Amino acid sequence: MEAAPPNGLSIRGNRMVENRPIPGYIDEHFARIDDAWSPDNPDGYVAMCIAENKLVWDLIEPKLAASRDVPARVIAYDLMTGTQSFRETVASFLGRRVVYRDIDPEHVIAVAGTGTVLEMLFYAIANPGDGVLVPTPSYTGFWPDLEARDELTIIPVHTSSDTGFRLTTDLLDAAIDGTDRPVKALLFTSPDNPLGRIYSADHLDTIIEWAEQRQIHLVFDELFALSVFDGSTFVSGGSRRASLGDRIHLVWAVSKDLAASGLRCGVLVSENPGVLQAVEGQAYWGAVSGDTQYALEQLISDDEWIDGFVEENQRRLGNAHRRVTDALTAASIPHIPGQAGFFFLCDMRRFMPDVTWEAEDELWSWLVEVVNVNLTPGSECHIGEPGWMRLVFPSVETAAVVAGVERMGRALADRRA
Ligand SMILES: Cc1ncc(COP(=O)(O)O)c(C=O)c1O
Numbered sequence: 001m002e003a004a005p006p007n008g009l010s011i012r013g014n015r016m017v018e019n020r021p022i023p024g025y026i027d028e029h030f031a032r033i034d035d036a037w038s039p040d041n042p043d044g045y046v047a048m049c050i051a052e053n054k055l056v057w058d059l060i061e062p063k064l065a066a067s068r069d070v071p072a073r074v075i076a077y078d079l080m081t082g083t084q085s086f087r088e089t090v091a092s093f094l095g096r097r098v099v100y101r102d103i104d105p106e107h108v109i110a111v112a113g114t115g116t117v118l119e120m121l122f123y124a125i126a127n128p129g130d131g132v133l134v135p136t137p138s139y140t141g142f143w144p145d146l147e148a149r150d151e152l153t154i155i156p157v158h159t160s161s162d163t164g165f166r167l168t169t170d171l172l173d174a175a176i177d178g179t180d181r182p183v184k185a186l187l188f189t190s191p192d193n194p195l196g197r198i199y200s201a202d203h204l205d206t207i208i209e210w211a212e213q214r215q216i217h218l219v220f221d222e223l224f225a226l227s228v229f230d231g232s233t234f235v236s237g238g239s240r241r242a243s244l245g246d247r248i249h250l251v252w253a254v255s256k257d258l259a260a261s262g263l264r265c266g267v268l269v270s271e272n273p274g275v276l277q278a279v280e281g282q283a284y285w286g287a288v289s290g291d292t293q294y295a296l297e298q299l300i301s302d303d304e305w306i307d308g309f310v311e312e313n314q315r316r317l318g319n320a321h322r323r324v325t326d327a328l329t330a331a332s333i334p335h336i337p338g339q340a341g342f343f344f345l346c347d348m349r350r351f352m353p354d355v356t357w358e359a360e361d362e363l364w365s366w367l368v369e370v371v372n373v374n375l376t377p378g379s380e381c382h383i384g385e386p387g388w389m390r391l392v393f394p395s396v397e398t399a400a401v402v403a404g405v406e407r408m409g410r411a412l413a414d415r416r417a
Helices: 011-018 024-035 057-065 084-099 114-125 142-148 169-177 201-214 273-280 290-300 303-330 357-371 398-416
Strands: 046-048 108-111 131-136 153-158 183-189 217-221 248-253 266-270 343-347 373-377 388-392
Touching: 024 046, 024 357, 024 373, 046 388, 046 398, 057 290, 057 303, 084 108, 084 248, 084 266, 084 290, 084 303, 108 114, 108 273, 114 142, 114 183, 114 217, 114 248, 114 266, 114 273, 131 169, 142 153, 153 169, 169 183, 169 201, 183 201, 201 217, 266 273, 290 303, 303 343, 303 398, 357 373, 357 388, 357 398, 373 398
Parallel strands: 046 373, 131 153, 131 183, 183 217, 217 248
Antiparallel strands: 108 266, 248 266, 343 388, 373 388
């Protein structure tokens, strides 16, 4: 008979302990954060591993501070899916700025961050043991979001560096036909994390048609929809059909586009009444605090403020992206530039004695321990081949990132010599 889990835990409780859903690079990050780079601490730690935007706090702080007149109703129980007025505000904002068509507030649910949206949505559309397709390279958090409690299995659809990491329907066919599991959905991130890529309307149409033919759900994670720069235009997966129907769902959040990951507010847009009810049934366990909804409503409902914020944010992201591109080029670190999001995907293969997962891990550890910089290892982005690392460029001030890249360039050149 199998031994009972230690500490009086259930089997599922113990699974959380044994498969702790926090990757090692995040532990390393928090261990070093108090010794961060500054002009006075030039050897300090440079964090380039967590998808956050720290370039716009000066814009948000006064607006948030001015939104603190808390009405009594916000500290009482309300709809766990978001108050009526918050969902109306979000629906109108997403319709106006992201999807470019009217969104019914009854089709909107807000809960505490995208991780929560995804967990609740996939709980509603897939059974334990079912498969979900996720193209890679990918955002690492999808694995805990879908696997830890929903007990689904992600089937990675590996794209290859040889094709510029291009996702094709042949790859999707091979993934779905190559598994015995029932596949219930494709989770598609656009703009992409970590490729920083925007998908064209044609590409989105191909993906939608494929999902329709296969009769599976298609979830568009559009968290970086407004974080585009240098004149790039985002196209929402939700704009390609007159209605979303029962199987297309959109996910957005304030975490990235409003640089407010700590406020924990993610949004589901779905027209499937069953899905909405099933997520509503879970929302109590992950509701957004009334106070947070109220503050966010003040930001998002002020068209003039939010439009100015989005424009200035895009300008700053573009400037930072340009400065870090120059630094990476000067440091001879090959990289795939982005058009949106917070990322460069760096090709580190030339700095590895052989192109293996062990060598990637060794290089990443050396960068953290010796060079005092932290990138996201490609293995954590579930890339199908070793040798790549994600660099997040707005997670600290640009001067720090540039200093980190310069330090990395010098150290890598010495290591190769
Ligand atoms: C593509 C993508 N989806 C979801 C998330 C999770 O976001 P949240 O902090 O709102 O849970 C992230 C965070 O990095 C992300 O990059």
